[in-house]
Amino acid sequence: MEGFAGKVAVVTGAGSGIGQALAIELGRSGAKVAISDVDTEGLAATEERLKAIGAPVKADRLDVTEREAFLLYADAVKEHFGKVNQIYNNAGIAFTGDVEVSQFKDIERVMDVDFWGVVNGTKAFLPHLIASGDGHVINVSSLFGIFSVPGQAAYNSAKFAVRGFTEALRQEMALAKHPVKVTCVHPGGIKTAIARNATAADGLDPKELAETFDKKLANTSPQRAATIILDGVRKNKARVLVGPDAKVLDVIVRITGSGYQRLFQSVVGKTMPR
Numbered sequence: 001m002e003g004f005a006g007k008v009a010v011v012t013g014a015g016s017g018i019g020q021a022l023a024i025e026l027g028r029s030g031a032k033v034a035i036s037d038v039d040t041e042g043l044a045a046t047e048e049r050l051k052a053i054g055a056p057v058k059a060d061r062l063d064v065t066e067r068e069a070f071l072l073y074a075d076a077v078k079e080h081f082g083k084v085n086q087i088y089n090n091a092g093i094a095f096t097g098d099v100e101v102s103q104f105k106d107i108e109r110v111m112d113v114d115f116w117g118v119v120n121g122t123k124a125f126l127p128h129l130i131a132s133g134d135g136h137v138i139n140v141s142s143l144f145g146i147f148s149v150p151g152q153a154a155y156n157s158a159k160f161a162v163r164g165f166t167e168a169l170r171q172e173m174a175l176a177k178h179p180v181k182v183t184c185v186h187p188g189g190i191k192t193a194i195a196r197n198a199t200a201a202d203g204l205d206p207k208e209l210a211e212t213f214d215k216k217l218a219n220t221s222p223q224r225a226a227t228i229i230l231d232g233v234r235k236n237k238a239r240v241l242v243g244p245d246a247k248v249l250d251v252i253v254r255i256t257g258s259g260y261q262r263l264f265q266s267v268v269g270k271t272m273p274r
Ligand SMILES: NC(=O)c1ccc[n+]([C@@H]2O[C@H](COP(=O)([O-])OP(=O)(O)OC[C@H]3O[C@@H](n4cnc5c(N)ncnc54)[C@H](O)[C@@H]3O)[C@@H](O)[C@H]2O)c1
Pocket: 012, 013, 014, 015, 016, 017, 018, 019, 036, 037, 038, 039, 042, 062, 063, 064, 065, 090, 091, 092, 093, 113, 114, 117, 140, 141, 142, 143, 144, 186, 187, 188, 189, 190, 191, 192, 193, 194, 195, 197, 218
C-alpha cells in the first residue's frame, strides 16, 4: 500500500471492525496512527497490533459525541505528532425499528453518534488538516446513505446526512482552494460486530437481527473493506462503494429512481425479521 508513509492518520471507532482494519492497514503502509474508541479493550488490541508492526501509535478513549473532548483531542494529536493529514470519521452504531415504534431517544442516539460524531470530528480536525498542506477527510456513511429500507429510518437519516455533509464539504474545500481532499465511504455488508453491538425497538430481537445480518448480508471482510477504502483515498475519490453488494445496489437505485422503494420493501420484508 503506497502513499501513506509519513502521514498522520486519525481513526475513530478503531477498536473493532472497519476502523480496526483501517488503522492496521494505515500502520502497515507507513502512517503514524491516532486511534480512539469508547471500547478501551478493543482499542488496546488495535494498539498492540500496531505496535507489533512498529507503527507509531497514539491510543485514547474518545466518545465522538463529546464535542468539547473531540476539540481537545484534535489539538492533542497535533501536539503529539506535529501535524495531522487524515481523519477517518468511522465510529458508528446501528439501530433497527420502524418509525412508528421507535422512541425519540433511539433516533437521537443514532444521529448523535453516526451524524454528529462525523461533524464533530470533521470540524475539530479541519483547521489542522488545512494547516498540514496535505489533508483528507474520510467520512464513513453506508450503502444506507444511498437508499432507505424499512426499519432503518434512524440509521438511514444519519447516513444520508453524512453523505450530504461530506459532498458539500468536498466542494467547499475545492472552491476555497484548501489543500484538503474529501471522500465519502459507502460500505455494503461488512463482517464486523456492528449488528451484534446494535440495539432495536421493543418487540424486535437484536440477537435474531444480528444473526440474519451476519449470515445473509455481511459478505466482505473488514480487511478487504480497508483496502478498498484506502485505495479510494489514494485516488482522491469523491465516493467509495465498498463490496459487490454496494456496487450492484447503487446501480439499481440509479436505474430505478424512487422505484427502488417498491422493489426493496418486499425484499427486506422477506429477509429481515419484523
Ligand atoms: N459493517 C457494515 O456492514 C457496515 C455497513 C455500512 C456502514 N458501516 C459503518 O462503518 C462504520 C464502522 O462500523 P463497523 O461495521 O466496523 O462496526 P463495529 O461495531 O465493529 O465498530 C464500530 C466501532 O465504533 C465504536 N463506537 C461506537 N460508538 C462510539 C462512540 N460514541 N464514540 C467512539 N466510538 C464509538 C464501537 O465501540 C466500535 O468499536 C460505522 O460508521 C458503520 O455505520 C458498517
